[in-house]
Amino acid sequence: EGDRVLAAVSGGPDSLTLLHVLSRLRDELPFDLRVAYVDHGLRGDRGAVEMAFVAETAAELGLEFHGETVDAAAAAGRGGLSLEEAARQVRYEALAAVARSWGPGPAGEPRVAVGHNLDDQAETVLMRVIEGTGLDGLAGMPALRRDEGWVLVRPLLTVTREEILDYCRAWSLEPRSDETNTDERFRRNFVRARVLPLLESYNPRVREALVRLAAIAREEAEALEEEAARREARLCRPGVPEGESPFAGLSPVPGSVVAMSRAGLKRLPGALRKRVLRRVLRRLAGPEAGRDIGRAGVERAVRAAERFRVGGRLEFPGGVVLEAGYRYVFLARCEGRRERGRVGDGRDGRHGPGASDGPADSGRPEPAVLAVPGRTEVPALGWSFTAEFIPAGDGTRRRAPRGPGRMEVDLDPDEVEMPLRVRTRRRGDAFRPLGVGGTKKLKDFFISCKTPRAERDRWPLLVDASDRIVWVVGLRPDERFLARRGAGGVLRVTAERLKTRPGGRACR
Known part of the structure; x- marks a missing residue:
């Protein structure tokens, strides 16, 4: 009640069902509802036609509509991403911008509702297994994820694709089809069309099994994260202890410096060691830049905390800098550092306090x-x-x-x-x-x-x-x-x- 909900609608069965259900729920729950469509710029006139369809649907329901056009191909070229990954990134960036411009309501930050379903969850988990993932990856897509100024929600995550199609038929909804959803050059489409049917010949209920695996992994990951939070509270303290002088030549944001015991961190089991460091890194970087600190970045932070000589540094997205001290490893968000960038060098800490490897400050291209x-x-x-x-x-x-x-x-x-x-x-x-x-x-x-x-x-x-x-x-x-x-x-x-x-x- 009192929520502001932005429904991300592509015109397909999933998002059209989501919009229809949310619109009906307004009769029972007083919340504000708006509609957004994002054209990735990959389908020529088809994207404009579907945007017009979604806009017309929103008008029929008496809802405010926001249409956004982005260039996924250009984003892929700039960021070194696959076209599929770039399209997903720019879509969420566009939705986040609309949500933030709307601003919070009486119930808090606006919700962006997307139409991912149970089959999507199964495909996501399987893709991550194939690519190689950890416990958090096995947990799949969360039903709710908080970000800076908005909240992502997936109301249909427990509903199957077949149930959604049944709903469309029952309510005479006429969703549009996107030909890119059958293009097997995209990983998800290939998994959906080729890999899952093959697995179903072995286990007809493999989708349910994958979703069950995600639920188990999420429960255990959350328990591990709670333990990491307790260990973090014991190992970390704000500010700089006496006898240490990190970040020479830098300007840490006031209140952002965290001192973490090197000896205490080393005594932790490996899984907790990574989680404690990841928690601090991502909190300092913020939700968006924090997601750029992947597994490799966290592992390098662990190695730095264990092996760097005093003064050795690493840089992370979000302007976060890690520096080795005598008894502590220090982390802070520093002014003037790159907001979204590489994990820096300094592999053995030999460069000393204030040293830099050059590229971050010399205008050279990002990796x-x-x-x-x-x-x-x-x-x-x-x-x-x-x-x-x-x-x-x-x-x-x-x-x-x-x-x-x-x-x-x-x-x-x-x-x-x-x-x-x-x-x-x-x-x-x-x-x-x-x-x-x-x-x-x-x-x-x-x-x-x-x-x-x-x-x-x-x-x-x-x-x-x-x-x-x-x-x-x-x-x-x-x-x-x-x-x-x-x-x-x-x-x-x-x-x-x-x-x-x-x-x-x-x-x-």
Whole structure:
């Protein structure tokens, strides 16, 4: 009662049913209801036609309508995301903007209601299992998620797709169809059309089993999170204890500094150690930037807390900086740091207080995450990358690039840590170039290649989740990550220049 609810409606069966149910509920519960449609800019005139349909439906129900048009393809290019991931991101950003502009009502922040159903939940859990996930990933989509200035709700999460179609027939609703929902190039559609039916031939109730798995995982994840909160309260204190002096040269936001006992953190079981650090990191970064701190970022924070020398630093999205002290590891949100950025370097803490690896403050491009499989453009560097898995037994052989004219490398999927990213060089970078027989500093490698000094700061480097250089693109791969002849399947990455040609010469 008193809620402000923004119904996200695409015109399909799920969202049309959601809108119809919410509209009927207003007769029993006094709440404000509005309608929003987001056109991803991927379907030409079809998106405009469906927006008009949803607007007409809202008008028939006497509801205010908001139509938003976004460019998912451009977002994919900028952020190094797959088209599917980019469309989801810009959709939620557009819905969040509408909700925030509406503002809170008597019952609090506005709700954005989406039409995800039980089948969607099963597909989500299965995709995460296939990709590799932890306990929180197995928990699937939550029915409610709080964000900055709005709340996401999924009222139909326990309702099956078949029940929704029955509802549409019973109430003579005429939903629109989106042809992209059957395009099997998108992961969810492939899982829905190919993988789930195959699993149902083994267990006809596999969807219910996956949803049950999500419920169990969510219950256990919540219990673990409660324990992490208790441990956090014991290990952390606000401010800077006597004898410590972190963040030299930085400007922490007043009240944001957290001191965490290094010894106490080390005594925790690994799972709790990660959760305690993740809780602090995400709280400081805020809900939106906090979601950019993924598993790899949390694991690097754990390693930093355990191994960094005094003064070693890492930077995180949301302007959060971690610095190692003598007895504490310090975390704070610092003014002037990037709001949405990379996890910084400083892997062994040798750089000392106030040291920086350069790129975050020098205007160099942010790292781009590679879509695997898929194609990723990095316009800021003038390159595009295509990644694909090549199964074992199809004649694939290692082809190690020897110069800028060779733009392909076959990697061992078991050796690289996902996700892969493309970034530029940082102070202290080193790798094991194929054929050299040992570790070499990247700076020395560029000199031996006679790479022009002006081009070194913008030369693309393919790195893995642990920030290890996998390939100095077009010049030399790291021998540790190459697929071996006669081994299993390989991950092939192909690089192509978009416009400009750096012009560096091959190594000798």
